[in-house]
Amino acid sequence: EDQVTQSPEALRLQEGESSSLNCSYTVSGLRGLFWYRQDPGKGPEFLFTLYSAGEEKEKERLKATLTKKESFLHITAPKPEDSATYLCAVNYGGSQGNLIFGKGTKLSVKP
Amino acid sequence: NAGVTQTPKFQVLKTGQSMTLQCAQDMNHEYMSWYRQDPGMGLRLIHYSVGAGITDQGEVPNGYNVSRSTTEDFPLRLLSAAPSQTSVYFCASSQQSSRNQPQHFGDGTRLSIL
Secondary structure, eight states, X not given: OOEEEEEOSEEEEETTOOEEEEEEEEOSSOOOXXXXXXXXXXXXXXXXXXXXXXXXXXXXXXXXXXXXXXXXXXXXXXXXXXXXXXXXXXXXXXXXXXXXXXXXXXXXEEO | OOOEEEEOSEEEEOTTOOEEEEEEESSOOSEEEEEEEOTTSOOEEEEEEEETTEEEEOSSOTTEEEXXXXXXXXXXXXXXXXXXXXXXXXXXXXXXXSSOXXXXXXXXXXXXXX
């Protein structure tokens, strides 16, 4: 069964305290892994796409990496405005656009 | 830039009522989809479309209908609302290409069924 598991469910950090979020997946024939950020009351906002093991993408304080079984979202020196729920999604079967989502990691960064 | 627009933002229905959730995108994207988001669960795919006139079922299609008469619009219909359909509904769109392209989401419709 295709699955996406994110950990931890919630993460509390002090401003400047770096950490990583994990997304493990069991999907045959990965066609893309996506990271999104979701703020309360809003839709998911696209962050990164990763297509193959070894690939890395960076944006400001965020860096996403991909292996054959999991992806990490590294957050370096986070700020309070990085507080959000981070969602991981992978393509599964059928149409190339269909995604299976993890339940997300809720990140809180305290000043 | 409008992107993906969903209306209404909030709606309360009684069991058995019908309604249509609207979704429009102005990016000329071929692919459009509907997801629902429930507490403690990931977003789940309801229906999707790879182009005008083409629709297909996702993971949780029961109780929902869709149509795609234009590239821009992809409405979701609840024919007879049930309390189990209380959820937040998101519409998304993306380009079709040989590599998966990121989906762009609207800000959702929060639906309560009493």
